[in-house]
Amino acid sequence: MGCSCEKLKLVYKSGSTKDYAALQSLTEAQVYGIKQTWRAIKDHIANVGVITYVSMFENRPELIEIFANFRGRNVGDLQRSGLIRQHALKVMGTIDKCISRIDEPENLAKLLIETGALHRKYNVTPDVIQIIFPHFLNAIKPHIEDYWTEDIATAWKTLFRIMTHYMEIGMTRDSNDVNTINSHFSVT
Numbered sequence: 001m002g003c004s005c006e007k008l009k010l011v012y013k014s015g016s017t018k019d020y021a022a023l024q025s026l027t028e029a030q031v032y033g034i035k036q037t038w039r040a041i042k043d044h045i046a047n048v049g050v051i052t053y054v055s056m057f058e059n060r061p062e063l064i065e066i067f068a069n070f071r072g073r074n075v076g077d078l079q080r081s082g083l084i085r086q087h088a089l090k091v092m093g094t095i096d097k098c099i100s101r102i103d104e105p106e107n108l109a110k111l112l113i114e115t116g117a118l119h120r121k122y123n124v125t126p127d128v129i130q131i132i133f134p135h136f137l138n139a140i141k142p143h144i145e146d147y148w149t150e151d152i153a154t155a156w157k158t159l160f161r162i163m164t165h166y167m168e169i170g171m172t173r174d175s176n177d178v179n180t181i182n183s184h185f186s187v188t
């Protein structure tokens with residue numbers, strides 16, 4: 001049986017050097033670190049999700065306008081109404097699914113490409129997806145202080161790069177391609 005680091009060397013066969021450069025592999029130690037810290041984070045998942053979104057919207061209020069249900073409202077109002085919590089739980093749920101699939105690169109890629117395709121439907125542009133990461137990292141930090149190291153931060157950063165990479169593929173390809181995704185990958 002191969003180790004997680006081997007399994008995660010997933011190569012998108014588009015021939016584009018940008019794809020190869022963007023894709024980073026997680027090492028076995030990083031996969032372990034993500035799984036271990038996620039177990040601690042999961043106990044506070046709603047809180048982490050809300051803090052992530054409140055921080056992102058406070059920092060970039062113009063992003064509120066991308067959300068049809070949020071448009072024209074301020075962060076405090078969105079938080080009090082429970083709308084941020086409702087949305088944040090969906091996003092945290094996807095992160096949870098990614099971690100469940102972290103040893104299954106093809107399933108991980110498919111999930112993210114499909115999630116990316118949904119964002120295209122919502123008129124979200126690929127450039128905004130990565131904006132969430134520093135806010136998520138700051139939100140998880142207090143819950144994993146016992147485990148916190150620069151390596152853990154790098155592991156999460158790498159996972160988000162992978163997530164962003166595949167979501168961007170889903171946002172920029174047409175829906176027929178998403179259904180035939182298997183033919184576009186090789187696991188080395």
Ligand code: HEM
Pocket residue numbers: 063066067068069090091094095115118119122124128129130131132163
């Ligand atoms: C880690 C990154 C992200 C993940 C995993 C993620 C995941 C999701 C999920 C699961 C949904 C619900 C889809 C559905 O049920 O139809 C969603 C909806 C949406 N996301 Fe994201 N998202 C991410 C980042 C972002 C960012 C950074 C933005 C914009 C700043 C964004 C904008 C939206 C919008 C506008 C919707 C539709 C909301 C609605 O009208 O219900 N997403 N996202």
